[in-house]
Amino acid sequence: MASTSPEPAAAAETDGSIQIRRLELADRERGFVSLLSQLSTCPDLTASEFATRFAELAAHGDDHVILVAEDPSAPERQILATGCLFVERKFLRGGGKVGHVEDVVVDAAARGRGLGLRVVRRLVEIAREAGCYKVILDCTPELRAYYAKCGFVEKGVQMAVYF
């Protein structure tokens, strides 16, 4: 019966061959920047520029986490998906913390395998473990159902000024 068969996305969730781990400096050579270019304008960074930004973000410790998905058994170990969490410390909520999820993208050739959901769920879990009282993200209306799979509900509108 179709109803007892795991759906492709659900099956991918348990795909053990793909590892979710924190970004490493060497991931520049594994296509991390070109993966981001599938999300936004993203000119390549020199090794030096990449290392500088990497160090700036690493200085935030566990308040800034970038996760990547890779297949460690693949020869080139290309990065297949990524997502970012940064933790904002506030004065309200008794000195509370809010997790912000940003820059979630899955390589076009790796979509439909649940990798983005695995990354986002892990980011949400990291935020919970860090003591955040909530995690928020902004997305297009078309992605509401996608993020609902990770427990997100619509809360408001995102406004922006572009320079």
Add this chain to the structure above:
Amino acid sequence: MASTSPEPAAAAETDGSIQIRRLELADRERGFVSLLSQLSTCPDLTASEFATRFAELAAHGDDHVILVAEDPSAPERQILATGCLFVERKFLRGGGKVGHVEDVVVDAAARGRGLGLRVVRRLVEIAREAGCYKVILDCTPELRAYYAKCGFVEKGVQMAVYF
């Protein structure tokens, strides 16, 4: 003619008696935390807790700015409005930066004087000066027109998970 009279909000924008400045440690005694309680759950912080969070945020330098509005000539110098900007550094956009505006609130007794708009416009200007390629914020749909006065346009939906 009514059409040549400045509107109340426009007049308030040039209200020189109110100063917009960065948050100081002493602002705990000037009602900063109770002002935030008009926005969200906000139990009071001890002087020590406040100082700890203040120092954590100050460590981010110009990447984390809290502005407050006060009347320096008022005996108690109560904080009348506040808003926060933090700058997120990214790998995309050539190592670009995004400004996030958070925790904008105007004291109920001081609304209608344009203080919130002054704070937000200054935060946007700080983000521009910091080299951000955009500034974003989340709000309720009712506040779209308010933020449009500061140049914001609707870009997407905000999603959240509450723990």
